[in-house]
Amino acid sequence: MAGTLNAGEGRRAAGLLAPAYLWLTLAVFMPLSAMLFFSFLTAPPFGNEPVAATLANYFAFFETGTYGRLLWKSVKLGLWVTGLCILIGYPCALVLAKQIRGRAREALFLLVILPFWSNSLVRIFSWAIVLRGNGVLERALDLVWPGDVRLGLMFTPAAVVIGLVHSYLPYVILTSYLALQAIDDDIIAAARSLGAGRLTILRRLVLPLSLSGLLAGAVLIFVPVVGSFMEPRILGGRFGTYYGTVVEDQFVAVFNWPLGAALSFILLAVVLLILALSSPILRKGLQ
Amino acid sequence: MAEVSVRGVTMRFGELKALDDVTLDFVDGGFFALLGPSGSGKTTLLRVIAGFLFPDEGEVRIAGQPVERVPVEKREIGMMFQNYALFPNLTVAENVGFGLRVRHVDRAEERRRVGEVLELVQLEGLGRRRPKELSGGQRQRVALARAIVTNPKVLLLDEPLSALDKALRVDMQIELKRIQREVGITTIFVTHDQEEALTLADRIGILRDGRLVQAGPPREVYNAPVDSFAARFLGEANLLPSPLPDTFAEGARLALPEGAAAYAVRPEALTLTPTPPEDDVNALPGRLVQRVFAGSMATCVVDIGGGGTWKVIDRDPDLPQLPEGAAVWLSWDAEDTIPIGAA
Numbered sequence: 001m002a003g004t005l006n007a008g009e010g011r012r013a014a015g016l017l018a019p020a021y022l023w024l025t026l027a028v029f030m031p032l033s034a035m036l037f038f039s040f041l042t043a044p045p046f047g048n049e050p051v052a053a054t055l056a057n058y059f060a061f062f063e064t065g066t067y068g069r070l071l072w073k074s075v076k077l078g079l080w081v082t083g084l085c086i087l088i089g090y091p092c093a094l095v096l097a098k099q100i101r102g103r104a105r106e107a108l109f110l111l112v113i114l115p116f117w118s119n120s121l122v123r124i125f126s127w128a129i130v131l132r133g134n135g136v137l138e139r140a141l142d143l144v145w146p147g148d149v150r151l152g153l154m155f156t157p158a159a160v161v162i163g164l165v166h167s168y169l170p171y172v173i174l175t176s177y178l179a180l181q182a183i184d185d186d187i188i189a190a191a192r193s194l195g196a197g198r199l200t201i202l203r204r205l206v207l208p209l210s211l212s213g214l215l216a217g218a219v220l221i222f223v224p225v226v227g228s229f230m231e232p233r234i235l236g237g238r239f240g241t242y243y244g245t246v247v248e249d250q251f252v253a254v255f256n257w258p259l260g261a262a263l264s265f266i267l268l269a270v271v272l273l274i275l276a277l278s279s280p281i282l283r284k285g286l287q
Numbered sequence: 288m289a290e291v292s293v294r295g296v297t298m299r300f301g302e303l304k305a306l307d308d309v310t311l312d313f314v315d316g317g318f319f320a321l322l323g324p325s326g327s328g329k330t331t332l333l334r335v336i337a338g339f340l341f342p343d344e345g346e347v348r349i350a351g352q353p354v355e356r357v358p359v360e361k362r363e364i365g366m367m368f369q370n371y372a373l374f375p376n377l378t379v380a381e382n383v384g385f386g387l388r389v390r391h392v393d394r395a396e397e398r399r400r401v402g403e404v405l406e407l408v409q410l411e412g413l414g415r416r417r418p419k420e421l422s423g424g425q426r427q428r429v430a431l432a433r434a435i436v437t438n439p440k441v442l443l444l445d446e447p448l449s450a451l452d453k454a455l456r457v458d459m460q461i462e463l464k465r466i467q468r469e470v471g472i473t474t475i476f477v478t479h480d481q482e483e484a485l486t487l488a489d490r491i492g493i494l495r496d497g498r499l500v501q502a503g504p505p506r507e508v509y510n511a512p513v514d515s516f517a518a519r520f521l522g523e524a525n526l527l528p529s530p531l532p533d534t535f536a537e538g539a540r541l542a543l544p545e546g547a548a549a550y551a552v553r554p555e556a557l558t559l560t561p562t563p564p565e566d567d568v569n570a571l572p573g574r575l576v577q578r579v580f581a582g583s584m585a586t587c588v589v590d591i592g593g594g595g596t597w598k599v600i601d602r603d604p605d606l607p608q609l610p611e612g613a614a615v616w617l618s619w620d621a622e623d624t625i626p627i628g629a630a
Contacts, residue, residue, distance in 0.1 A: 193359050
């Protein structure tokens with residue numbers, strides 16, 4: 001692109017891109033640089049303690065196995081939530097894009113996006129009310145099921161997964177929907193005319209042609225879920241210690257910003273590494 | 288390969304009758320064109336025959352078997368779509384072999400038949416390309432190859448050539464006809480282009496508002512249209528109402544057969560002269576409105592007082608250049624008057 005622009009067009013492009021770059025600089029690059037800087041300090045620079053440069057915060061990660069175990073727990077959580085979101089969201093997007101037409105589609109879309117309209121904290125506490133012992137879910141089941149129902153979901157990893165899946169489901173639905181929508185209906189009609197059944201069409205055409213959207217949704221979910229702390233804290237109870245909650249503790253409870261910052265950058269590095277390792281698969285899907 | 292028959296097929300979309308009691312036979316090995324303006328129901332009829340739509344009433348038979356409730360994937364048809372609908376994630380060979388793979392044909396046999404059919408459509412050696420690396424004409428051939436490789440009972444084409452430019456379209460018409468003859472498959476194709484229908488088909492059916500207006504060999508429909516719609520839709524026609532209004536072209540010399548609802552005269556049957564013709568022919572006076580030169584012929588528009596404007600195709604290159612606005616005479620032989628319908 002850049003090679004084909006003449007000087008005038010280049011200036012115009014630079015002018016149009018300037019607000020975006022300015023925003024990126026202010027909102028992403030500067031805070032991240034500040035955090036990176038903190039992560040090499042012995043104490044927060046605005047505290048009373050003397051401040052010196054150190055690598056100790058990064059070494060702390062490797063000194064005990066705790067951080068590594070928690071990180072692995074968070075990655076597993078990310079995989080679970082992403083997997084469930086795909087299993088629930090992709091069929092939903094498929095039905096929205098290919099089966100339902102007109103006003104019904106608009107209404108369903110509204111329902112899909114609805115979680116985005118409420119404050120995430122309110123959403124999580126609603127789940128707490130639903131899931132807790134003798135809560136909405138157990139009482140509802142009591143009405144239809146004989147005997148006393150004890151699910152004991154609250155303060156379990158399952159509750160954390162439920163809350164996170166609910167929060168992030170719209171991402172995979174929306175990105176998959178866009179990719180599925182772009183598949184020409186005649187392509188499916190052509191496959192049917194050649195004798196292909198639904199499963200063959202899904203496996204050989206629809207899934208490969210919408211994989212880009214599905215993977216985009218998966219990345220959008222996986223990355224924040226690995227670092228999530230609010231859902232684990234509120235819904236997980238004593239099982240709710242994850243990598244994200246530990247990082248949060250460093251900032252708000254322990255007031256050890258340098259360690260929190262270092263742990264954050266280790267998380268960032270690990271997530272980038274995972275994405276890099278899976279990029280051959282991603283790239284194949286995006287073809 | 289098989290004959291197809293459609294009996295009393297009616298298809299409703301809500302209030303709208305997309306097909307209204309259509310009965311048509313498609314002979315084994317024939318090349319049939321469904322012709323009509325947009326919204327006439329021709330594509331709906333094709334989709335009913337394909338099995339994408341189940342008719343509300345009536346029956347569809349392929350090779351004698353009633354199939355009106357058989358879904359498309361079980362009907363053993365081949366279909367070519369207007370935009371080709373090639374599978375963008377598969378190569379040319381995988382596209383063409385798709386129907387064979389679905390039928391669990393073994394790989395060696397698949398390769399052999401894909402190679403054969405790619406040769407038939409003159410695309411040998413392009414099997415490894417992706418659809419986006421092909422030209423429009425090549426994509427068209429891939430779509431055709433994919434539709435016929437499974438030896439379907441009938442080949443259905445939905446406006447197959449409309450996405451191509453004029454020169455390529457004419458080439459592809461000849462190609463399509465050659466391949467259809469070679470394979471001998473019953474072919475039904477939908478078009479709004481009457482020239483294409485005349486070039487390709489050995490039988491045509493004209494549809495209007497979901498009803499079949501007329502069906503038959505092109506020459507028959509052209510020479511004996513059942514109504515003014517058929518006359519105008521297949522080729523061009525100048526119409527004379529019956530009876531003629533009093534204000535109609537003063538000085539006209541007409542000898543028209545009795546008992547028709549209207550008469551049509553083809554533009555190419557007309558002769559344009561600056562003076563009244565001597566012979567004992569039908570003649571109309573008028574005024575030359577426009578003359579468009581188009582190589583081997585000129586198309587003239589002549590204003591007939593009280594009778595609207597008539598179109599004349601003039602193949603006489605020696606005709607003196609008449610200025611626009613000049614008084615002219617149109618004449619034609621009695622046998623070129625086409626009576627339409629019964630009065």
